[in-house]
Amino acid sequence: MERKVALVCGAVGFLGLLAAALAFGAEATRVKISDVETTSSPDGCIYPESPASPLGLTAALALLVAQLIINIVAGCVCCKRHQNSSNSNWTLALISLIVSWITFTIAFLLLLTGAALNDQRTQQNLYCYVVKPGVFAAGALLSLATVSLAIIYYVSLSTFNTANTPQSNQNQSIAMVQPEIPPQSTEPVFVHEDTYKRRQFP
Secondary structure (H helix, E strand, O other): OOOHHHHHHHHHHHHHHHHHHHHHHHHHHHHOOOHHEOOOOOOOEEOOOOOOHHHHHHHHHHHHHHHHHHHHHOHHHHHHHOOOOOHHHHHHHHHHHHHHHHHHHHHHHHHHHHHHOOOOEEEEEEOOOOOOOHHHHHHHHHHHHHHHHHHHHHHHHHHHHHHHHOOOOOHHOOOOOOOOOOOOOOOOOOOOHHHHHHHHOO
8 A cells, every 4th residue: 555655646746746847848938028020010920939838738738647647546535425534634635635626727727828828820919919927837836736735635545544444354353262271180099098097097
């Protein structure tokens, strides 16, 4: 069980760090307003090519895979009824699960929106729109928060399940100890004749 928990947490942690690194890379390479060229017409905008869009999409995909892995392996804590639902580990797992899905949704939408807005070639508008600073960076930070909360959820739920697993029959059985009675000898005991006479006639 401990090895499985370590492997899952390691894989999810790696995907979370990968998503954050890609998102920060997208933030650094996003199209800025100074990179946009205007055409002779007053309403034409030409955007340069930027790796921010594929980086943002890859970050969103890595975050999605990490969230799916942790939830598939751990299972849904809300769908199970436990007798000890007031246990601190169970409560921590439930709170971490809920908050992780909230941060995941926001991070996923930020990464997708930033990638979509950054991937523009030409635009016929009065203004040239670019991705605002901090969109990808916020997605990176929320990705780290999502993965951290997901790991806390998985570890807490695993600890709770281990603590509430019924023990084996060998641990539950009570050893019955029977007293040992020495075997009685059936051979006749011979007493000397003088000893018998002393007991009869002192």
